[in-house]
Amino acid sequence: MFRFMNSKHLKVLNLLLPLITGIFILSFVGYKASVASFTHDESFTYLNFVPLDFMDIVSFQPANTNNHILNTLLMKFSEQIAGSSELALRLPNLAFLVIYMVFTFLILKKSADFFLIPGFILMIFNPFLLDFFGLARGYGISIGLMIFALYFLIQSFESHRNRNLVLFNLGALLASLANFTMLNFYVSGLIVFNLLLYLQTRTNKNQNFPIRYFIRKNAVNFAALLISTAILFEPVRKLGKYLTLDFGSKNGIRDTLASQVYNTVYNTPISNTTESWLTGIIILILCVNFILIVTNLIHTNPRFIHKNKFLIAVGSITLLMLAASIVQHFLFGYDFLKDRFALFFYPLIVLNFIFLMDYLSTFKIKNMVYAFAFLLIPLFTYNLATNLKTSSYKDWKYDRDTKTIMLFLESFSMHNAEKITLGVNWIFEPSTNFYRVTRDFDWLEPVSREGIVGNEDYFYDLKEELPANAEVLFLPPNGEAVLYRK
Numbered sequence: 001m002f003r004f005m006n007s008k009h010l011k012v013l014n015l016l017l018p019l020i021t022g023i024f025i026l027s028f029v030g031y032k033a034s035v036a037s038f039t040h041d042e043s044f045t046y047l048n049f050v051p052l053d054f055m056d057i058v059s060f061q062p063a064n065t066n067n068h069i070l071n072t073l074l075m076k077f078s079e080q081i082a083g084s085s086e087l088a089l090r091l092p093n094l095a096f097l098v099i100y101m102v103f104t105f106l107i108l109k110k111s112a113d114f115f116l117i118p119g120f121i122l123m124i125f126n127p128f129l130l131d132f133f134g135l136a137r138g139y140g141i142s143i144g145l146m147i148f149a150l151y152f153l154i155q156s157f158e159s160h161r162n163r164n165l166v167l168f169n170l171g172a173l174l175a176s177l178a179n180f181t182m183l184n185f186y187v188s189g190l191i192v193f194n195l196l197l198y199l200q201t202r203t204n205k206n207q208n209f210p211i212r213y214f215i216r217k218n219a220v221n222f223a224a225l226l227i228s229t230a231i232l233f234e235p236v237r238k239l240g241k242y243l244t245l246d247f248g249s250k251n252g253i254r255d256t257l258a259s260q261v262y263n264t265v266y267n268t269p270i271s272n273t274t275e276s277w278l279t280g281i282i283i284l285i286l287c288v289n290f291i292l293i294v295t296n297l298i299h300t301n302p303r304f305i306h307k308n309k310f311l312i313a314v315g316s317i318t319l320l321m322l323a324a325s326i327v328q329h330f331l332f333g334y335d336f337l338k339d340r341f342a343l344f345f346y347p348l349i350v351l352n353f354i355f356l357m358d359y360l361s362t363f364k365i366k367n368m369v370y371a372f373a374f375l376l377i378p379l380f381t382y383n384l385a386t387n388l389k390t391s392s393y394k395d396w397k398y399d400r401d402t403k404t405i406m407l408f409l410e411s412f413s414m415h416n417a418e419k420i421t422l423g424v425n426w427i428f429e430p431s432t433n434f435y436r437v438t439r440d441f442d443w444l445e446p447v448s449r450e451g452i453v454g455n456e457d458y459f460y461d462l463k464e465e466l467p468a469n470a471e472v473l474f475l476p477p478n479g480e481a482v483l484y485r486k
Contacts, residue, residue, distance in 0.1 A: 014109070014116045022101045025124055030094055032390045033134040034087035037403035039396035041066060042136040043430035046089065047437065050076045060235030063242040068138025069235060070178040075136050084438040086403075089136045096144030097133035100347075103147045107351070110154075111310035112358040118373040119354040123347055125380040127387040128263040128394055132343060135393060142179035143344050145171045153189050154313055157196055162220050168193075169224030176232060180239060181341065183232070188320035190221060192313050199312075203302040240332075248335030248342075253322055257282050259338040260346050266387035266394060285353050286322075289315035292359065311355035318348045340395060398462065399431050401476040405460060405483045406435040408474045412458070413443035421445045423456030425465065428481070432460065458485050 038046075049057060049067045057072050074092035082088035104123045108116040124130075133140040149171030156164035172186035197217055201210050239245075249255035258279045262270065270278075293315050296304040305312065322345075328334040337345075354373075361369045392400035413420055420443055424432055429449040436444050452459055463475070463482050470484040 010114075014113065017117055018101070018105050018120045021120065021124065022098075022105075025101070025130065026094070026097060028388065028390075029097060029130055029134040030087070033090040033094060034085075036086065036134070036391055036393065037399050037401065038086050038089075038431055038434050039135065039393060039399045040427055040430050041396070042089070043434035045072055045136065046075065046084075046434055047430060050079065058231070058235070060238045063235075063238035065239075065243055065245070065247075068141075068178055070174055071136060071138040071141055074141070090134055093133050093135060093137070093140040096141045097130075100133070100140075100144035100147050103144075103151045104347070107147065107151050107154075107310065108354065110158075112354050114361065114370070115354050115358055115373055118377055119350065121377050121380055122350045122354070125384040126264050126346060127266040127384055127389075128340075129343060129346055131393045131395070132340065138178035139340055139343055142175045142182050143347060145175035145178060146182060146185055146344055147347060149175060149185070149189065150314070150317075153193060154309055156193070157200070157309060165193075165220040166224065169221065169228065173224070173228045173231065176228070179344075180236065181337065182344070183236070184321045184324040185317065185344070186228070188317045188324070190225075191320060192316045193221065194218070195316060196309065196312065199297065199300070199305050202300050203305060245334045249338045250335055252336055253326060254279065254283075255338045256322070256325065256336055256342045256345065257349075259342055260349060263339060263343070263394070264346070265383060267389075268383060268386060282349055285349070285356055286315070286318060289352050289356055290319055292356075308355070308359060310351070311359060314348060314351045314355060318345070318352055321345070321348075398427060398480045401479045401481055402428060402431040402460075403435060404476060405474055405481065406432060406439070406441070409444075409458060409483060410439075410441065413441075419443055419445045420458065421456040422447050422458050422460060423452035423454070424448075424460045425462055425481075426451050427462075428460050454486075458483060 044066050045068070048064070049072045052061075052072075054073070055061075057067065057069060057076070060067060060069065071092065075089050078088055078091050082091060101120075101124065104120060105116070108119045108123075112119060129143070132143070149168045152164045152167040152171065156168060168189065172182065172189055175182035176186055194214065197214060198210075201213065249259075258275060260282070261275050261278045289311065292304075292308075293312055296308075297312075325334075325337055329336055357369050357373050360366070409420070409422070422432065422444060424447055426449050429447050432447045435441065436447065452461065458473070459470070460481060460483050463480055466472070466482055466484060467486070469486055470482075471486070472482060472484050474483040
């Protein structure tokens with residue numbers, strides 16, 4: 001059944017299918033980025049942080065979790081080059097989608113060639129993940145850099161060139177600047193590097209002076225860590241001093257993993273039972289990998305260590321990052337990560353699964369393993385196809401029609417001798433002001449974040465808040481918001 005897996009046709013398929021898929025995904029995400037309304041968080045960043053000086057952005061001044069430092073800097077640069085359109089400001093994340101796909105391909109090609117196609121599909125065909133490669137936020141950038149850094153971490157053992165470690169540290173540092181949660185990845189990556197280094201010495205009987213060897217091999221890491229600490233110290237200090245990270249879950253790691261299930265299915269409803277089963281499968285995969293890693297490390301199995309470096313690295317990093325979340329919850333009171341704040345776990349979970357399948361395929365059940373992995377392709381394809389939305393992003397559906405409504409409101413400006421005032425629900429303040437600023441709507445007074453007062457000329461609010469005496473001016477089909485006047 002899978003005899004074609006050993007043929008030259010597989011190599012061609014492994015090149016063509018990811019290329020075609022990647023071009024399609026990039027085209028879709030790029031198109032959506034160009035037409036979808038700018039959202040609350042993107043607009044807040046643009047209005048409050050992009051205008052700041054370089055040093056204020058980098059030093060996290062003022063301290064605010066909306067300021068994803070690297071994303072803010074790239075938005076500032078992109079605006080100077082390409083203007084302030086939605087696409088221009090979202091271009092950096094689109095660029096990191098390309099990086100994410102390229103290094104996903106390289107990781108799978110190097111470590112699990114027979115599973116490259118299902119692995120690539122599972123890594124890409126997640127509509128919630130794709131949202132964040134089309135938004136001017138730090139999440140997509142950080143995930144692209146995480147995969148970039150992961151590749152070079154393993155490459156440092158395949159090719160003992162300092163360049164690989166330099167690129168790992170650079171990728172991890174930049175990922176941390178895009179999303180501070182990636183500091184857990186950076187530290188976990190350094191731990192795993194030394195774990196693999198230790199295992200390498202254990203399996204090499206001719207290795208002498210392990211302490212000196214470790215110091216020499218970590219020279220690049222020590223230097224990079226000093227630079228990274230100098231860059232990250234001030235923003236991380238302010239993050240811990242002035243901000244409370246209470247926008248996740250208080251119920252434990254299960255919520256972290258479960259959120260990856262219900263966000264992956266996007267707007268497709270699933271039962272609590274199905275969600276529990278799928279979350280249980282994720283936990284099972286991580287537990288099996290943990291047992292495999294620990295068992296083979298205790299017995300110092302050279303063959304397993306040599307052939308499964310990616311499994312050891314990705315499995316260990318995932319478990320260390322989950323452990324870090326638990327420790328930070330009990331020591332500092334941080335919420336457990338979930339939803340978009342835990343999105344970086346999705347590609348790590350997929351890689352854990354693919355590397356486990358690759359390991360199991362070395363046994364007599366390989367045909368069953370191949371069949372199971374390839375049967376997931378139509379399921380993920382169907383899920384993506386039914387959730388391809390070009391008009392809205394899942395976490396900011398309420399902003400779907402902001403651009404349309406602002407352009408509609410513009411038609412009323414010619415009838416007013418004085419500037420128009422617009423009262424909005426506070427969640428619409430950033431996006432309405434974004435269009436006021438970027439479209440040069442000088443006929444509109446600045447929109448207040450204090451909510452609707454009642455004496456404004458027009459009102460923009462959630463549909464369920466529409467008062468009885470309102471004259472509806474614009475109510476988009478299936479929209480969540482409405483423009484009206486009294």
